[in-house]
Amino acid sequence: MSINWYPGHMVRAKREIEENLKLVDIVAIILDARAPFSCRNRELENMVGKKPVLMVLNKSDLADPSLTRQYLEGIRAEGFSALSMDSLHRKGKKALLQALTTAYQPKAREMLAKGRRVRPARVMVAGVPNTGKSTFLNCLVGRNTAATGARPGITRGKQWVRIQSDLELLDTPGVMWPKIDNPEQGLKLALLDIVGQNAYNEVEVARYLLEVLKTKGEPGLLEKIGLNIDEDSASLLQTVALKKGFRLPGGSADEEKTAQSLLQEFRKGRLGRISLD
Ligand SMILES: Nc1nc2c(ncn2[C@@H]2O[C@H](COP(=O)(O)OP(=O)(O)OP(=O)(O)O)[C@@H](O)[C@H]2O)c(=O)[nH]1
Ligand SMILES: [Mg+2]
Structure with a gap:
């Protein structure tokens, strides 16, 4: 199934992400652990460029555990940091916070070397719709501060949240690319409720x-x-x-x-x- 689903708010969201990328140190890309490769948004990855990326295979509670391990290996072999997580039941939080700290270290050292105060790490949370970005943020902050919902397109505007004294997260709306050409990928994204229901x-x-x-x-x-x-x-x-x-x-x-x-x-x-x- 070839899918065209690129509502107007996503065009705006993409522009906003592009602008905010300048302000952040790390980008956490939230993927659905059941099909992490199919949810990779190459446009988003290209926008991120050389900033440190942490790939999060979220909803791991719904995925086949042995395949999750294989997918993680595949993504790490590409040179990314990658972890799996179950944000809904708050599993994997500690390792995730540790990975963010590690990803920030080179920049923190750079600030120290210049004699500057190390400011809190700024992390953008991004990805295609409905992969659990806002739930992930709520999990890390330990309370429900970002709106979540079982359909794509819940988050419309950006939202900064202080997680702890040394960590700030920016929630962003899910963004797609204009056209999904690969028919099987379209079916997977539809099945995972990542594209709007009117598109399939x-x-x-x-x-x-x-x-x-x-x-x-x-x-x-x-x-x-x-x-x-x-x-x-x-x-x-x-x-x-x-x-x-x-x-x-x-x-x-x-x-x-x-x-x-x-x-x-x-x-x-x-x-x-x-x-x-
Ligand atoms: N089982 C399970 N469900 C999850 C997990 N994380 C999120 N969800 C559910 O997935 C749905 C979407 O979650 P959101 O956090 O709103 O997703 P989002 O990526 O912010 O979505 P948009 O803002 O629309 O892009 C909700 O029904 C969540 O409860 C998880 O780790 N496991
Ligand atoms: Mg959201």
Whole structure:
């Protein structure tokens, strides 16, 4: 699925990020641990340029742990610092704060060498929508200061928050790039609720999910919910509809309602820990 989703507020947000990059020492790029490569925004990475970057694979509680380890290795092999984190349940916070301190050290030393006072590290939190940037910030600060929500596009303006005496974070709105050309990447981003719902067809994404469930996640998951792995995803969706009792007035399967329900189950982690990349 090729997706065009580039609402006006994102164009503004991108400009604002570009301006604020001048003020920050480190950029924490928040990725969804279930598909960190698919959520990489190359436009954003290019804007960041040579500033120290910490890649955070967030929502690790929803991802396949062994794949998370592999993804981390892959990203570190590119020369980035990378950590996984579960911001919702506040897991991984200590290592994360440590990594930010380490990333700031060269700059802090530089200030000391010039005889200056070391000011608090300024960290921009950025990434595509809905990866948990604001939740990550709330996790680090230890209280709910930034608004969060289970749909893309919650944060609209930037927000600075003092985390501790030596650390300040800037929350930014999620930003996409103008067009997702790779069809499978589009399906993954839709499944992860990173692009707006009006940009894709939920039935198509739910069929993709059923295809994914044939090979990923807990072995035998489809059989366990009474589905036949040999069926194609279109007919699987019909079967799920009938099992759930989602029918249209004429009696045929309500594919849309079924698709919505399946997508919700996946997004809430009810189908288990499944990674897509
Ligand atoms: N399970 C789980 N859910 C998370 C985690 N972090 C964030 N979430 C959920 O993901 C959704 C999006 O979180 P936000 O913090 O609003 O995401 P955001 O990146 O700030 O989104 P935008 O501001 O729209 O770009 C919310 O429903 C959060 O509760 C996590 O580590 N694990
Ligand atoms: Mg936000």
